[in-house]
Structure formats: structure tokens, C-alpha cells
Amino acid sequence: MPELPEVETVVRGLRLTVLGRRILSVTLRKTDFIDDPSLIELHLPGRRIEAVERYGKFMLLRLSAPQGEENSAIGDNAPAALLVHLGMTGHIASTAVTEPWQKHTHASFALDDGRELRYTDARRFGRLAYLSAELLPAELAPFGADPLEVTADEFATRIRSRHSRIKALLLDQTVLRGVGNIYADESLWRAKIHPAKAGASISKKQAAVLHRALQDVLKKAIVMRGSSIANFVDGEGQPGEYQQHHRAYGREGEKCYRCGTMIRRAIVAGRSSFFCPKCQRGPRGFLAISSTPEKSKRQSAIPNRKKTAKSSGKKTKRAAGNKLRKKRLKKP
DNA sequence: CTTACGGCCTGGGTGC
């Protein structure tokens, strides 16, 4: 599941392989994860990829002005961009044209070096969107600070002004852009803060420790080319190695590296959260609740519910979801 | 206004 370090790894790979290339043509297969497929087909052919940037978990492929208008483009105008989000299972890489399309390859951009930039995403939780220079700022506006650039003071302010649980705040892309489940848990373990602790209850000192822990974790993960959970590979098909350094995430039932206590898993902010119950002191009453295994909770609470929920038509659901997504995009 | 939570999308992996 690509978070900031994984996306950064992919971005660095793309800079080496597709930067400066001109897009010759576009081929789309399934398009239900693309904002408006016709815009991509209309605007991308002929454009050059002038920059590859990361914005939180998004990638931005900045595009040259349309051919014939290149000289009229004035420097202070932000260029249009292809926005790419990898969701959970997305891959994007420069590929030889002779390489057969993978089962879940849904977009391919022919480049002027004879290769193709291909987007592959089994679950299509990702997103592609063509964004004009005019629409781009509004699209990026809701997102919070970059975790690697945010100062300790600003970080503390953002966290301590909120009553939500710290885990929810770290995952909230309008607070910080780019942190996901893995690096939230890893930084909280390092800072010895329980995921269910309220942001407002975190001291300035603790906030400073967490800020440092988060940046350390992210920087080290980038050096190791990310964490390869669920088959993440970079543009060259190479897995990351940071998963070997996880101290909390995915370690339920294993010993805490600091104190030897068994790492626990609990649902916090709707997500699996891994923590050391001894090093990371929880709010009063939290441990008693979380000590009930999640499985038995669900089984006793909602038996046989899946059947009825699944009986409705898939196509209509997908279409409805897409309409909502497009609606959201049009809002200023 | 804030926050919490259930549900939904998809398909690989798991376990019966």
C-alpha cells in the first residue's frame, strides 16, 4: 500500500525513465477509476512530461503546453498535470512495448523513446485525472502539510488543536499529506504514544518527539525504497526493504523491540493499529475494550450479514460511486 | 461547528 515513501520511490524512478519524454498516444482499458477519461485522451497526446512531483500520496506529471502554443506559454503559468494516485495496488512504470499487457493494466501512454508508460491496478482504488492549470490549485488546496517539510511548531499546532485520536489525525490527509497506516503506527511506536490518544492531550514535548519520529521513519523508509507489503514494487519492479525495519506494523503477537511485551492490534480510527501496550500508554479504559479480539466481536455482533449486502448489482454501485467522485471534484 | 462510525468499491489470500 503505497504511502509517502513508496510514492517518493516511484517518483524518483519515473524521473529517470519518463522525464522529458513526449506522449504520443493514449490507450485506455477500464476507465472507472479515471475522473474524465476523455480529457486524458484529448489533452495528453503531444504533451511532454516536464516534471514529476510528489504531493502527499499523489504523483503529478507536469505537462508541457500543447504543441504550437509552447512559445506563447508564459513562465508564471503553472502547467497542466496528470494526477496519479496508486490507491492500494497501483503500479506505474515505463515498459517496453514488447512486454505484454498485464491482466490489470488499464492505461498506457506511448512515449517518444519507443516505450510505454503503463498504469496497472488490480483493485482500481487508485485514480488518474487530467487537471488543467486552472483546476490544479483547487484540487491540491484541501491537503495538509508535507510531513517532511512541516516544522515542529506547526506540527504541534495541527495535532494539539484537535480532539480526534492521534492515529486519525496522522491519517487525515488534510492535516498531513502522505502518511498512511504503516508510518502512522511506526512513528507512534517510536514516540511511545498510543494511537487512541486524543491530539489535544498530547504535550508539546510529546508532539516534538512524534514530529521527529515521523520524519526519521519516513526518511529511512525512503532510503530503503519503501515498505513492500502487498507486493509493492517500484518502477523497476524492485521491492522495498523497509518492512524489515517495522517495529509495530504487522507485528501482532510478536515481542516489542524495546520491552518484550507482545505487540497488540486494535481498531483505531477504523484501521488496524499495532502498538505496544506497555510502551504506548492508552487512554483510560482503552485496553479493556481493545483486548477483545476483533474477530469474535464481529462474529457475535453481525452474523451472516455479508450475504444480504452483496446481493445488489455491482455495476450500478460502481457507477453511483463514480458519480459521487465527479461531483466532489467539481466543487470549488 | 466538530468527531465517530458504517458502508462501499475490488480482488488476492486464506481457510474450510
Next chain:
DNA sequence: TGCACCCAGGCCGTAA
């Protein structure tokens, strides 16, 4: 071998 179920991240609608 088949099949039901779980789970992941992001986001929506609803409720308090």
C-alpha cells in the same frame, strides 16, 4: 477443486 469471507485506503452519508 471451489467458494465464502476478510481485508486494505479513501471517501461519503449520517448521527450525535
